[in-house]
Amino acid sequence: MGRGMTATSQPHLRLATPADTAALADLARRAVSAKFQHLYKPEDFATFMEAAHSDAKVAKEIADPGMRVAVIEEAGALIAFCKLVLKSTLPTGHSDARAPLELKQLYTDPARIGGGLGARLMAWAQAQAEEVGADEIQLTVYSENAEAQRFYHRYGFAKIADIEFWVGNHCDPEFLYAKPLVPETNGLSKSEQV
Numbered sequence: 410m411g412r413g414m415t416a417t418s419q420p421h422l423r424l425a426t427p428a429d430t431a432a433l434a435d436l437a438r439r440a441v442s443a444k445f446q447h448l449y450k451p452e453d454f455a456t457f458m459e460a461a462h463s464d465a466k467v468a469k470e471i472a473d474p475g476m477r478v479a480v481i482e483e484a485g486a487l488i489a490f491c492k493l494v495l496k497s498t499l500p501t502g503h504s505d506a507r508a509p510l511e512l513k514q515l516y517t518d519p520a521r522i523g524g525g526l527g528a529r530l531m532a533w534a535q536a537q538a539e540e541v542g543a544d545e546i547q548l549t550v551y552s553e554n555a556e557a558q559r560f561y562h563r564y565g566f567a568k569i570a571d572i573e574f575w576v577g578n579h580c581d582p583e584f585l586y587a588k589p590l591v592p593e594t595n596g597l598s599k600s601e602q603v
């Protein structure tokens with residue numbers, strides 16, 4: 410392979426396209442099930458999965474101009490992803506942010522956890538947040554998910570509120586996390602700089 414060509418076997422981060430729908434929904438269902446399925450009654454988990462991770466839902470998210478979905482692909486397979494909602498839909502009143510962006514889901518293929526894919530997605534999410542002028546990144550994490558909390562703390566997130574997360578008819582205690590984004594300069598927005 411000549412210089413300048415992309416090695417397709419290397420993990421490659423890109424925006425999701427409609428053609429990714431089935432593979433992305435499949436990865437999400439496998440990753441979410443591996444981490445959380447054992448915690449719930451089958452009917453509650455099935456209701457949640459259909460609402461949050463069906464092919465139809467994923468297709469809608471990829472097509473949504475208010476969202477950005479990134480995937481990491483390796484050798485034709487999707488191995489990690491995250492979803493951003495440019496205007497956060499998370500509970501308000503817990504921070505002073507005026508333009509928070511929501512990091513909706515962040516998952517690595519269970520076989521690839523700990524290999525740096527999450528770090529790449531987090532760097533991408535942060536760059537996107539800066540590009541759209543967000544002043545905070547917000548997300549939610551299950552109160553018992555200590556591993557993910559450790560991951561988020563590493564990137565400067567902190568808990569700002571106790572909230573709830575529903576899985577079918579089951580309500581879990583959930584944490585609202587936020588990371589304020591510090592403007593690069595002295596308060597002037599990029600468009601105001603000369």
Ligand SMILES: CC(C)(COP(=O)(O)OP(=O)(O)OC[C@H]1O[C@@H](n2cnc3c(N)ncnc32)[C@H](O)[C@@H]1OP(=O)(O)O)[C@@H](O)C(=O)NCCC(=O)NCCS
Nearest residue numbers: 444515516517522523524525526527528550556557559560
């Ligand atoms: C959280 C997650 C997306 C991070 O992606 P990743 O590709 O593993 O991230 P990296 O390799 O860049 O970072 C590894 C760090 O992630 C954290 N981590 C989260 N879950 C982990 C797990 N099950 N095993 C090991 N590390 C985990 C640790 O802090 C780890 O740091 P360490 O190596 O110092 O122990 C990934 O671990 C994952 O998919 N976890 C299960 C699903 C989940 O909990 N998602 C978040 C929902 S809010």
